Amino acid sequence: MADINEAASALQRLVDLTPTSDAYLPNRLSNLGLALTGRFERTGDLSDISNAISQLQKAIMLTPEGHSELPGYLTNIGSAFTSRFERTGDLSDNTQAISAQRKAVDATPQGHDDLPTLLSNLCISLHQRFQRDRELSDNTEAVSMQKRAVELAGVGHPNLAAYLCNLGNMFMSRFEWTGELSDISEAVVAQQKAIALIPDGHGAIPILLRNLGNSFSRRFERTGDVSDITEAISAQRRAVDLTPQGDVELPGRLDSLSGALSRRFERTGELSDISEAISAQQKAIALAPQDHAYLPSLLTNLGVCLNHRFERTGNLSDITEAISAQQRGVDIAPPGHANLPSWLNNLGVSLYRRSKATGDMSDIDDAISTQQRAADVASLSGGHAAIPSILVSLGTSIEVRFERTGDVNDLNECISHYKAASISSLGSPQIRLGAAKDWAHSLTRYSPQSPEIITAFDIALSLVALIAGLEQTVRGRYTQLQGSSGLALEAAAAACTLGRVDKALEWLEQGRCLVWSQINNLRTPLDDLRLHDQDLAQRIADVSKRLENAGSSRAQSNISMSTTEKISLEDEGRAHLDLAKEWEGLLGTVRATPGFESFLRPPPCAFLMQHLPESGVIVVINVDKRRCDAIALRAGWDEPLHIPLPNFSTEKAIQYRVDLTSRLRARNLRVREAGESTLRDIEVSDSEVAPRGIWSAFAEKRGEDPLVHRVLRGLWEEVIKPILEALKLLKVDKSSESTPPRLWWCPTGPLSFLPLHAAGVYRGANPECVFDYVVSSYTPTVTAMNDRVKNRRPIDAETSGLFLTNQPNAPGASPISGTTKEVRAISEKARESQIRMEKLEGSDMTVNACLEHMQKFSSIHLACHGSQNAAEPLRSRFLFHQGSLELGTILKSNLKNADLAFLSACQTSTGEEKLSDEAVHLAAGMLAAGYRRVVGTMWSIGDQPAQDVAVKFYEHIFTQMKRTGGVAFDGTHSAYALHDATQQLRLSLDDSERSLLTWVPFVHFGY
Template sequence: MLRLLPPGHPEQDTAQGNLAMMLAARGTRGDLEDAVALWRRGLARTRRGSHEWALACGQLAQGLYEMFTAEGDVSELDEAERLLGGALGLLPRTGRGDVLRGNYAIVLSTRHQVVRPDPGGLDRAIGIFEDLIRRKADPSAPELPGWAATHLAQALVNRYTDRSDPADLARARELGSPPDGSTVPGSRLAASAAIGADIQATVAMYEYLTDARQADVDQAIHDQQRAVDQSGDDPVRRGPTVINLATTLAMRHYARRDAAPTHPSAGSGDIATDLTRALELLRGLRTADTPVPYRGGAMALHGMLLMDRYMTDPGRYAADPAMADQLLSSALELPMDYRSRIGARLRLAYSRLAIAHSTGDANGLDAAVALMRGAVSDIPPQSPLHAGALGCLADVLQTRAQTTGMPEHQREGTELCREICRNDADSDRAAVYLAARGWAQWAWRRGAMDEVAEAGRIALPLLYDIAALQLGREGKAVPLRQADRLSARTAFALVAVGQSAAAAIALETGRALMLGEVMQREHPDLLSLMDSDYHNLVSRFRRAAERLTSVERRLLFGPQDAPVIDGARESYRARLDEMDDVVQDIRRLPGFGTFLRPPALADLTGTAASCRSTLVYLAATDRGGVALVVPRTAAVPPAARTRTGPGTEVTAVPLPRLTTDFEQSSVAALRLALERDVEHGDRDAAERSMDELTGRLWKSVMEPVVQAVGSGTDMVLIPDGPLGTLPLHAAAYPDPSAPTGRRFVIDDLPVAMAPSARTLSIAVARTPAPVHRVLAVRDPRPSSEVLLPGAVSEIERIRDVLPPSVRVLELHGAAATRQGVQQALVDVQICHFACHAHAYPDRPLDGGLSLAGDASLTVRDMFAMPSISARLAVLSACDSGRFDETLPEEVVGLATGFFQAGFAAVLAALWPLEDAPAAAQMALTYRHWLSDGMSLPAAVRSAMVWIRDSTNGQKAAAFPELDFAPGDPAATADAEWLSTRDHSSPLVWAAFVCLGI
């Protein structure tokens, strides 16, 4: 048609413009070039400075921008900016003029992001978008405000990347919300939804980088997948969203590296698959489907992922650094945005470092450091990415120092770590924590205990805060697993530099964080506010705590292994923010500045005083172990004193044999003894194994501890890691004068256990109400479990020692249901379970007590129980004292479930029980405690000693109803049998531990 019109025809410009738009709509490079050529021709025929000329400039600029998007030629973007800048002054602030103003803002924002940083241009773009949103939509462009809001969100994210202003990120999050309702992928509405989801994913990623909250990276992947799904087949839209999805998957891989459960039967979930999926996405992305400005970024990301894969298994993926080097080098020759270019240079430095490290090439190491320095220097100091990039540089410097061994290289790496921790502690706790943790690990390998102590004291409080920010138990488990004995190593190093009190604080800070977080919601300090002018803060705190607990309970029983995203994430975050607000208000009160902060020495000494017991922390490392003794008074023998604080004495007891290897071999030895006894029925071999184990525990751990604490002193052990699974109270040495020929720890002092000092202090502070009601649960039926022959007698013996005023609610048979037990627990002071229990190392929350109908009262149930106030839970059931072996520092198990639910103390079994001795032991414990007035740990000790030292005849006489006698009645008259001690082995009497006092 255009050819049919003669030159100068009045419809020629219109026809030419229509043809150009149709060509541009087809989107191929040739069609775009033809369209731009037509628009140039039309612009040349238009009078410069006229209204029509301004519109023609805008049309040509749009075509140039689309060409830049397809091919990445920066000159086309620059020309688009000049054209729009010259046209805007000629157009009114309405209609088509506003559309071109918005296009100008997009060009400015794109130039800042893709070509070169231009903070002034980005601010101008944001100002234009803000103005378009504020003004009412023109009837000729009704979609303009929504369109401007989407692009404003993108521009605000760009500015946040440079300046770290939280207000920019919060506004972007608000503006980038995708439209409600379903959309058709590839449609115009879907395109808007894809952009919105992409923005939300980016915001979530930056939130993760700030707080290391695992739910944020899960949300980013979820949102980015939605963006991909809505993009359809349009390569301009789909390619970048696929690249972004691969980026977020790689970020989650990095976020959860080294956080997989270590138990061999525990799965690693998506941790190992994220990197594989990201690589598959990039391999499946055809070059033709990726706009040129993004091809370099995609290639660079592929190289980065190969380096990440190499770091997971250098032996298996030894060829990856060379491939990554090639990809990254090629990517840097292509157009890409400046942030991707910086990231590519960072990873190229890593690949060069890996190659130089493997070959010992000193020049290559220096070149890698120089490349990393150059990339870091291009990141604005106020950017949220700056501290993390400095951490990468510190990592590179540490690797160089490790390779060369040169002192100046070590000093350089150390000083950079200090600089990060000093300068970024208030702005980027996640990056500072990673830097401090990495520094501590590096210093530990070098044996630089002063640096381990310094770095660990920075990292541990940050770990405390980061764990508290996580949404749900699985999220909290990630940083806690990654810590990898950080508290134990820090404590060991602090002892080495003469800071024993700080060492005890380090162990307390890293111990039972999840349990302590929940239990501290009933913090005893709040009681002092009840009768003050601030009583309203107590009400606010309790209301906020109950709302937060309610959300946590819903998560416990929601779909397992499902990420906390969308509504659940928002609800959880809102409850955490509500709790944080009231906690901050309480901290502003005089004397409450440390409320719910990481522990201080006063928390430890106060617990020891209130419990009237000496606290003993135990920790093992690969360099040896340490015990830290916090006495109930300051009266420590002068020769043993290590002064570490005004008026307070903390004794450090070196335990050089207590290594992690010793710890693991001891756990294996215990399992071997139990296997010989339970599975093979070889009691003699099992007892010999147990005797060997308890002897090793005495020489390597408990002998110096008992000497430091002193005979007759009540002691509470707070063991780190798997030590809590071992019978430390049964550690022994030969003693010919003893009835069994051996003397045990419990012969010198009562022993209780505690997850931490903070949880113990809260348990002790719970109102010790008089015992009015006891719940006794036995023999649930129907059940696939065998009946326990001594259960009836066990409960009857308990009835005998209780005061007449105490009511016993007994649930057995069909009455012992899960629901019935849960309801009864709310209104008793003591509960006693004589039944079976099961522990599952790979899913500890599902372990529990077996009830009627083969139902279970699980760890999950107890964690979700409404807060109650009770004195004692007795779990006279096999394995009821076992806990999560993949995260031992958190002590996640059935016993701590009852502890968290509100019981001041729990008796539980570390291994399977023998029926008659267990029943007798429980009866004796109650008698000594309730009738004889002993403390609970002392009552447990006395019962153990009697079971151990009494003869068969004495047991048969004291407990005729229990099955102590042999099958042949005539044997009961045999003098040899009557005088024998068949239950003297710790295998029989040492299974129970007393959690709390």
């Protein structure tokens, strides 16, 4: 400060000593103006900036048109007007800044060294007007000119970092308006490059860090990627730490840090984050001048933070303080400010939440009034990005009033607002998805027969696909899908209520297993398209392969990486976005071609009915809190059969899962250890499990069914038996020798974690179970079965055969482990049957060797440990002596002739509760990799039962081959083989709970 004070004093004295006629006076006036502007930017003293503008105006007046110094004076006064606009919010200052800077650019010849700076200064002013008025043309012009400034400056230019920083800010602002991920990616990269150009200790570092942190925060809001918000907080903390006390920029940097902490709190619920956010925001307000243009934003943001803490703690003082701060912010906001609608809406949300807590109707009335004003102000701009969010909030407040008053006009109005928000072309997809959900929920709750329910759920499910699009990594898509879990099930339940079982089936197919469906779409056969347009088909094939690789192979950024590494990752991300856009363009081209209008669109019910297995039935079971239904499909039927399940419920499904899980934990069935010969039976002291285990033991002593028996009985009586009765599959004579028919189960929600194939009554005078009537398989979706039926192929003679591998012995295990015995027993049976077979054991088994053999053999038997990664399913893996084989690696291998995979490993078909309808397990992954059928396990298995089932399984297949005279190893009979092998194990045991848990986990997936 001493330097700038001395400079201003010396320059003022120099001006005072210079005669009016002196040719150097304009230059000296301009230098004084620059010094005063610099001091203002540090202190915020309005008298300095007003004096600076006055000196610069005199310099311009004294300079003739065409003078070489005039562009510099014009851009300097433009910068001064910009600084005052940032402080006061007076739009006339911004207008004068733009006018002066345009003149400066126009007066500067092409190729002049100063042109990049003049362009950049004009861009800053245009960007500020865009932030205030939200006129997209201003942002478009600013981005275009800022890019030109960067290009003209070139590598080594002293101001390049500043130009890149400005360009990043402009992209970030456009992202806030358009929601285009490519914009925020461009922002991050530009700001990272700017930081890389500035040496440590430079005064500009805090500015660059704050801007970069803001971009990461905005992207986190869109993608939910935790690494983004971690980067944001790290950058904002450094920006605050590097800013000296008394710096006029400190309040803004504290505000940005507060915002990042608040966003992380919304994700994690960590109270320390929101407490720190509130503290930082309060400090920012205390430091900011009371007439600062930024103060309304600081006050509003404080209210948002307090609101978040109130939701967590219920402390009324927080919500009262939030309302007070936000009301003050609205009161002092400049008329016509672009952010006024958002500030009003946030105030309305706080009033709504206090009303919900206290029951005070006056707060709800005030909330509605405030939010209606926000909507009115936003609509005046003709295209405010906050409109969908405001409409959702307004609809929510009006719905609360309807619930208390019963006024039908309120109901109609709230539904109208939800609808308008969901179909808006503005706002983020997440906000519009929330609106569509609210629209659908309100209709199903208050008007369950409304035909608009179909439209509402159609829009909602299409938005789910949009927010979890191919431009994101598989990990990112699963993160997005967690917030929409159960939506397809709710939609299907509503459709069943309307008598639209066709729509229910379509929605279940569209909204479940979305990521696997995306991978399948990228691998769709293009034979028909090649006949029509070979070049187009090849372009699609090339882009789809690159997209699949980008989705599964992109690394995740972390704060320990160097800036260069982070920039490289961002470049990969931008390339991924470009690929996704190219893919969408190619889809549009194909769909515009006659005969290909439905190419890769969600299939209609009629199409799903066309490609079903020739024998057997597919049964989709929908579980929703409103109702439960089964939908049966059989080849030759014109439409699906609707089977209501009135005695079943979501609550029962959840309870059955909790009960089953408690017994598995109590019996320690979570890990299969090499060398283990029997299932261990160890009670644990876990507070959730032990009481249930003890209770179950007492129940058995009283003659009641143990927990697992009750689960299987409940599934039989409430779900399976009504379905089999409706399908007329319950035989009178269960001892009949005839081959039972096939049945494919496609469960949803919590039912996905329960063993439908084993449902039954196993004690009493008349035991019966699924095994008595059908051969069970599972399929993640109907479409997965359609694909296998449509793309049936003969077994390739060259690859027909069986590849066997096993897990090495664990330290301290017996010399020959259970998995080794299993593989050797199977290989001996294969030799006896003269089956083409190869076996690799222990250290001979490497990842590359396994992949090579998977290409050479149509079928594989993996007797090893499996590791499921629910957060990143493509990183689920099989563990070998030398490394591990990830599912993502298998998917890339393009196994064209894959037939059967027998996964004799732990929990290979266990799902993830947060993604119950995404089938994030190894069995589904192997289906996605190309295997037509997969045998897996629902929980850990003992070595001896695993060996018994596996050997009997292959004996059955080898016997069938002999009967039919086949020479190629073929998994066609795998479902019957597993049925027979499991049945033999079952009949060799008693009917105890321990015995059930021994044979029940074996399951069959696929054709």
